Amino acid sequence: MTPQDFQRLVAGVTEQLVDRPLDDELARWLNNTLPAGGTTFRELADACRDGVAAGWLCNREGGGIRYGRIFKALPDTHGFSVDVVDMKDIAGPHHVHPHGEIDLIMPLTEGATFDGHPAGWCVYGPGSAHRPTVANGQALVLYLLPQGAIEFTPA
Template identity: 50%
Template sequence: MSTQLLHDLIEPVANFINGKTIDPALADELNTHFPHDGEWYQNLLSICNRGTEEGWICQHEAGGIRFGRVIKPSADLHNLSVDIVLMKDVVGPHHAHPNGEIDLILPLTDGAAFDGTSEGWKVYPPGSAHKPTVTGGEAFVLYLLPEGAIEFTRN
């Protein structure tokens, strides 16, 4: 397996997002077009599991969080980067999203939630910030970051 499979799966999402406002309403649209109970989602979950086993997803670890930037921003993904983290009942480092953050929550444990969302899409607008938190078990979180922009802070 390789990043090309992930890239090919993310490309229609990047095309869908292109030109849209990065705000919480976008999550509703993404949940409709790329639902958590659909084949696309199951394929992505399979890639996350296999890529983690093979070591090309979540290849770094710090503070109980496995993480990694799998795809750098590129024109063919409309300058979105793809980061994937694996978290289990943990609060991550505070960071800001200069251009917004588009997240897909893929729980591995029933009831696991990322910042209160149990599965599917969550969107933070440009200028927002948070301490990413997974409660109730373990979950992958896929981050699409416009221009790959993220700013870690000390809050």
């Protein structure tokens, strides 16, 4: 797996997200269409684990979290930036999603959750905010941000 292969894999997902509102319906659609344990989920999870092991994903560290933006918002990723984080029983920095955020949760520890969500997808709508939290172990989380927009806040 190379960064270019990873970009093509992610683009296969993001092309299905173009012009869809980021809301609960999208989360349901993603979890039904690209479910945890399904082919696309396994391919993305394997690619993320391989990328971390090879050092081109999660190549930064701060506050006990490994992270990294692998792609800025690009035409090839249909206007979504792509970040991957590696978190273990920790809450990350508070931030706002001006245009929303789509997350793929890939537990590395069985039962690990991200903001209370198990393996699979969660979607935050435009203007939402949170302090991303992995509990019950370790997980990789892939973040898709429309236009790469994120605003870190002191809250």
